[in-house]
Amino acid sequence: MGDITVSGPVTGINTESIVTALVNAEQAPKQSQINKQTQTSTAQLSSIGKIQAALDAFRGAMDNMAKDASIGGLTATASDANVSTVTLGAGASAGSYQLIVNQLATASKVATQTYAGGAKTVVNTGNTSTTLEISQSGQSYGVSVPPGATLQQVRDSINAQYSSVGLSANILTDATGSRLVMTSTNTGVGTDITIGGNSGLEVGTSVVSPPANAKYTIDGTPQESKSNTLSDAISGVSIKLTALSPLPAGVTGALPDGVTRVASTITVSRSNDTLKSSVKGFVDTYNALMTAIGNETKVTSNPDGSTTSSALTGDATMRTLQSALRAQMNALAGTGTLKSLAQFGVNTDSGTGKLSIDDKLFSAAIATNPTDIGGIFNGDNGLLARMKTATDSYALSNTGVLATRSTTLSNNLKDLQNQQDTLTARMAALKTSLTAKYTTMNNLVAQLTSQRSSVMTTLNALNKSNSDS
Structure with missing residues (x-):
């Protein structure tokens, strides 16, 4: 077998x-x-x-x-770049304009009372949370202040929550102590910041500076704006005001009657x-x-004739x-x-x-x-x-x-x-x-x-x- x-x-x-x-x-x-x-x-x-x-x-x-x-x-130029910058947009046309900036738009600025203990001062010594209310232009923004919170922590909370709406806070410190100062990127008359709530921070607040409109003239015509960016002052030209127009030579302090600041020229020309x-x-x-x-x-096409x-x-x-x-x-x-x-x-x-x-x-x-x-x-x-x-x-x-x-x-x-x-x-x-x-x-x-x-x-x-x- x-x-x-x-x-x-x-x-x-x-x-x-x-x-x-x-x-x-x-x-x-x-x-x-x-x-x-x-x-x-x-x-x-x-x-x-x-x-x-x-x-x-x-x-x-x-x-x-x-x-x-x-x-x-078209191209746009400003003769004094310290006073303004210009950007062209749709609808612009050639022309020349005299600009005088007498006042810049500013934001509201409000300060709390001074705390002798500095930025680490505990502003809520109780056992329950309190609320700081910040109001501007008809809107109210609440900031929770938990037990044991310090002035620094309140500042950080404001910046973390409300920087997107233009609110910001900082702490100023001198020999007498620290105070919380609140301001905004929103400028112009009517944008005042007010402080309320029951946190105690609303007690003794003061206005550091009120909001103001920008004041300027274009070709001698007085105008105002809530913002320092003028999008409609000249058709098709956006103007950003960055500083006051300079004083005439030899003039210091307040302007005498009949004397104006030195004008700069905004020119839109063809190039x-x-x-x-x-x-x-x-x-x-x-x-x-x-x-x-x-x-x-x-x-x-490949060397061998294929593709x-x-x-x-x-x-x-x-x-x-x-x-x-x-x-x-x-x-x-x-x-x-x-x-x-x-x-x-x-x-x-x-x-x-x-x-x-x-x-x-x-x-x-x-x-x-x-x-x-x-x-x-x-x-x-x-x-x-x-x-x-x-x-x-x-x-x-x-x-x-x-x-x-x-x-x-x-x-x-x-x-x-x-x-x-x-x-x-x-x-x-x-x-x-x-x-x-x-x-x-x-x-x-x-x-x-x-x-x-x-x-x-x-x-x-x-x-x-x-x-x-």
């Missing part, structure tokens, strides 16, 4: 490799599908994220340009250099968006986004002689969608029609507003096309991970089952081998006995 050569510990068969091969054969098709879909979804999610970032940057630049009249070729720089900034920002889209949709697609090659969403942008670039706008960027020498590459500037044509057009470019960009029907509108449906943070795509891809990746976990568990169970079956087989073979040995021993004994006879 020939030897049985079935393996394992007894049979000699490599059951572990057989189980592994069977499991791998079962796992391979589904694993390949999961790997491919995971790779695709991950690459697309990354690409969508890059384009979303580029689109957000582009739209942010559009917002800044819409607020900044420099895209219309072709500013206009060129602004248009170049628009071109660069637009091209950055086109580059981002191009990088994620391009097809790369490699990008994550979003042929993607319909990217095509419609590019089409929407190009449509606005080609549309006419403004009321001047020149109504498109192409007439200023700003051209579009038909392949990449990027913009380029013909410097010679651009300089000539600006020299003769500088105001026309402002009409192309600005206004409710200008290029900046149309670009924002054209990209709204793509860029909205939660419901936009790109956000929805990102959410879908993220959900796909979560589902693929669940599929992977299920497959891994199923393959582990299959391996356990197959291992158990081969172990049973080995045990059976071992039993058969043992029985064979016993039979062979008996037969050999019989054969020997017959031979001896």
